Structures are given as structure tokens and as C-alpha cells.
Amino acid sequence: MKSNATAQAVAELAKVSQSAVSRSFTPGASVSEDTRARVLSAAKALGYRPNALARSLITRRSHIIALVMGYLENQFYPLVIQELSQKLQRQGYHVLMFITEAGEPTDGVLAEILQYQVDAVVMASAMLSPGLARQCADTGVPVVMFNRVPQMSSFAGSSTSSVTSDNRRGGRMVAELLLARGYRRIAFLGGLENSSTHRERERGFNEALAEAGTAAVGRALGHYDFERAREATRELFSGADKPDALFVANDHMAIAAMDVLRQELQLRVPQDVGVVGFDDVPQAAWGAYQLTTVVQSVEQMVDATVDVLHEQMRDGSQPRNVVIPCRIVERATVRSA
Template sequence: MSKKSAGSRVTADDVARAAGVSRSVVSRTFTKGASVSEKRRKLVLAVAEKLGYEPNIAARVLAGKSSNVVGILIGPLLNPFLADLLDKLSDRLREEGFLPTLFKVGTDGDVKSVLPFIAQYNMVSTIVMGISPSAQISKVFASQSPIPIVLNLGVRRDVEAAIVTTDHFSGGMLAARALLDSGVTKPAVMTRQVETEIYEERAAGFRHVLDLAGVACARSVVTEGSYEAGRAATLALMAGAPRPDGIFFGNDMMALGGMDALRLDLGLSVPGDVAVVGYDDIPGAALGAYQISTIRQPVNKLADKAVGIIVDFDKQGTTDLTSSLIAPVFVRRKTTGSTGAESV
């Protein structure tokens, strides 16, 4: 037996003839969960490797046959945390024998262009992350698999799906406690104008702790969510009255911009003049020039939980579409005081 020449694709029929088995045995060998004896499976895999055979998964999917494809609908990867979560999720899916397939929405957030393509796939599960799922998205994704999952977009009550998310309300509470423990009396909060649900949850948890402590939220601002937006919004915050002495940034990218606005543009000390707390714990937050205290999202736990739901369904054939809240953790660095609770 030898590999075919370049340009000549090895087919399942070639493997079947070389192994002395039927084509259906080859097909079952490369189909997740299909019945085939261990002896035949090893034979087919050995022959397939020698011939250089690669199963055409796309053809099976487009033909409407069962597959191990998990569709992931995602928006622009502008936040490093989102890229990290996608990376961990993809790795975990592949480890469990699934094929992650990405459907990316552009910067305009319009999903209409990708929905027709999603309908062509017969997927094990579908995951929405990085964009807020509208009724249209949810309906189409739910129709494409028995287990639609909404990943880290807050607790959704208008979507029939398994919800896996960080407890963003608790994350906001942790941020408030960290600022109050730093002696802040005029706290401000900065949120993002997209993915509004999770940012509103973070802000709500933040204000809840302030209310319990009898401290008013001095200022609040909604911005685009980038480094540049965080820097500009911080300058605007500090130019108004009352002037904050502590800021909770809804993500670390805005916090990085805010830090540069406070120190480089305004010549202020952090945390001496203004304490800072971010959210996500992206790699940049730990850089020596910033050392931002932040709320760490449990990226590995989020990925493990989402994939675990799919694995359980694949084995048992049923699952509950429930909500899973995973606790965040406060990471103290140099932009807050030396005390503060590590968890809610």
C-alpha cells in the first residue's frame, strides 16, 4: 500500500478496498459514537494513516448527516479576554472529539449574512459568545442543534438555551468593595455601549454594594469599550464634578486607557489620587507599567462547563437548559489599597 500522488485525494472507498472491509465500516470508524468492533476500527485507522486518508467532514455535514460539529457564533475579537475564551473553548471541544466551526459577525454586528450558512450545518450544539443574542439569532441557532448555549453574556431570560456565564453581578460587587476598602468616597463606573446586559449586571452589583455602604456613585459613563475610548472617557470624568477618587472600569481595555489618562495626561497618582479596578484580567492588566487590580473571569471554568454540557448530552441524549453562574475573583495589584475581599 502507498499514498496516492499529490492532487489525487484518497477516498473512503480506497481505504475500504485496502483494508478488505465495506465502505460503511470505514464511515462508522470515523463517525463519533457509531458502532464498529475494536479490531476493525484499529485496522481501518492503520490503513487510513498509511494511505493518508482524511475524512471529508464538511461533505457529511452538508449532506445533512450526523456530525461532531459545534457551531460558534462570535463578534469581533476586540477584547483579548474574548480571544482567550475562544481559544480555551476550541481546545476543549477538540479534546472531546468535536469540531469547532466559527461563524464570525463583522464590526457592524449584523448576523443576517451568516445565518443562511448556519442553516446548512447539522450540528451537535451551537454556542453564542461575544454578541448579545437577539430573538432571531436564538431562533436560528436553537433550530440547528438540540443544545444551544449562550456563553458569558449574562443571565438571559428571553433565550431558550443553556446559559453559562460569569456571575457579573458579583463581579461588580467585588469591584465596589475593593474601592471602598481603598478609602474611596466618590466612586465612578464606566460601562460599554455594546453587550449591554453583562455591563449592566456589573454596574448593578457595583451600585448595590455602594448603596449598602451608604456611598453614592459620583459619576457613570457609557463608552465604546476600547483603550482609546477609556482614555477619552476618563478625561471627561475627571473634568466634571464631583471629581471621582476611584473608578471601576467595565473591562481592562478601558482601564488601560484610563490609567494613561490619569497618570500621563493629568499627572495624577494611582491609587494615591484615584484608585482603579478593571474587569477580565487580560494579560495587559498585569504588565509592570500598569499592575491593575481587576476582576478575573474564570475562563477555564467557563469553557469546561460549556463543553461539559455538550459532552453530557452526547452521552445521555438529554440535558436541562439551565443557567450556570461561575464566580469571579478579585485580583489585587497596585491600583487599589492593600485590603479587600477576594470573593463575594
């Protein structure tokens, strides 16, 4: 049966203020354990449950964070959803998730998101147009791009921050590793041209090759898609001057590439072809693949994202771009030193 108990009734029974009742039901709020215990006991006796919608009208905070995902096929992003959702929930926030078309602007979805009075938006594997960024800024809703970097000239005046790994440095490390292990005909299997992660990884990779006096022997796009990565691998190995190594822009596509190399082309990894991915998803360590890859720390990236969210929601701090260091984990898809 629905209870008509109010916060004031709970406060009177517990002999505390009404604000103490509110703090007792707010994760992370300042309230003594004795006060919290008395409030919870009184609430249980009266059948009282806090009304989040009513509280949001008073505080003008919904405690809802919108999470916008472009796609979930890449195994990296389910890890992000789990880590981010759990961390925010422990702090009293709820995650409202929206799925958009991969690689497409999210204008239509964001217009809908703003109707939910969200406190902030996290964009992961999704594209944000400058117009929508400014609209979010105008309504006081901060935006954090996860694993993407906005083109700052286009986003001037917006409240858009970003958290990424050091994609450029990661690309450099891959080129340096493959060259050090004796690979000379190295190709790049990229993602999406309009993705900052793709651009920065390729940029660092090409810079390191150029400094060593060489260049990539081939380039194809897998669009961060398993089947298209398989097609791109066939394309790269269709000519006479076949690569002896592949840098693949994420692990999801690297696994697809390895399947083609070993099962269709009958090539040995790493003896005939070295393969390096990016992300270090759990599947990369599976016995069938043992993929050498660049590690992106989901935990560090999520922690930084939540920190930036709080800064922006609390005092409207200036947007900032956080870059998390990355490293290579060597497994069995490159030659030994």
C-alpha cells in the same frame, strides 16, 4: 495522486467491520487500541482518507460548531477562542468563526451560519435576537451565549443557554474593596447599555455602595472600546468633584483609563485614584499596569460551555444558565490594607 480506497476496503484488509473503521477515525469513539492500529495501518497501505462531508450525510452531524464574535479588540476573547477551539478540536469538532458588528444583532450572520448545517452555535460578545433564537430552536440547533445572558422573557421557547461569570457578585466585590481601602468618591466606567455583563456588574456595584450608605459620583460609557474609554475617563474627571476611584467594566478599558489618568491628568495610581478592572487579561499583570481586577476563569467558562453544548446536541436537554464564581486579584492599583 487521489486515492479511490473506500472504508469497506480498509475494513476488509484490517479484518474489522466498517463501523470499526468509522470509530477509529472519530476522536473519543469507543474502539480498542488493537483495532485502531490495524485500521490505521490498513488505511495507510491503501491511501485511504475519511471523507468528513460524506460521513456528515450519514450521521446528520457536521461536527462543526459556529463561534460568533462581536469584536476581538478586548484581549479576553482571543483567550476564549484559543481555549474553546482547542478543547472542541480534541473532541473531534471544528470551529467555524464569524465576526459581527459589536453591539449589533446578528440576524444576518446567523441566517448564513445555518446554511453550513452546524451542530451548534456559541455566541461570544455578540447579540442574539429572540427571533433568531427561535429560528435556531426550530431547526434543532442549540445556542450557548458565552459571557452574555439572554432576557429569558424574550427568549421563551428557544434553546438558548448561557455561561457567564458571577458578574453581579464581581461588581459587589469591587465596591466593597474600594470602600475598605478608604476610597469614597467612586465612579463607574461601563461598557454597552444593552450588554448583560455591563448591567450585572454595575448592578452589583451600585447595590454594595447603597448598602454602605453612598452612591457612585459619576458614570460614563466606554462601549468596550479603547479610545472611547479614554474619552469617558476625561469626561468623568472634567468636573469639580473628581472621583478618587474607578470601577471599569473590563480590563481593556481600565488600561485605557490608566493611561489618561497618569499621562494626561498627572494623577498617581493608586494614591490619587484607585482603579479596578474586570477579566484579568494577561496585559493586566504587565509591569506598567499591575491592575487589580476581577478574575474570570476562561478555562472554567469554556469547560462549562462545552458541557452544555454536548448536553444540548446529545439529547436536546432543557436550556440552562451556568454561573461561574469569580474572585478579585489585587495588584498595585488600589491602596494597601
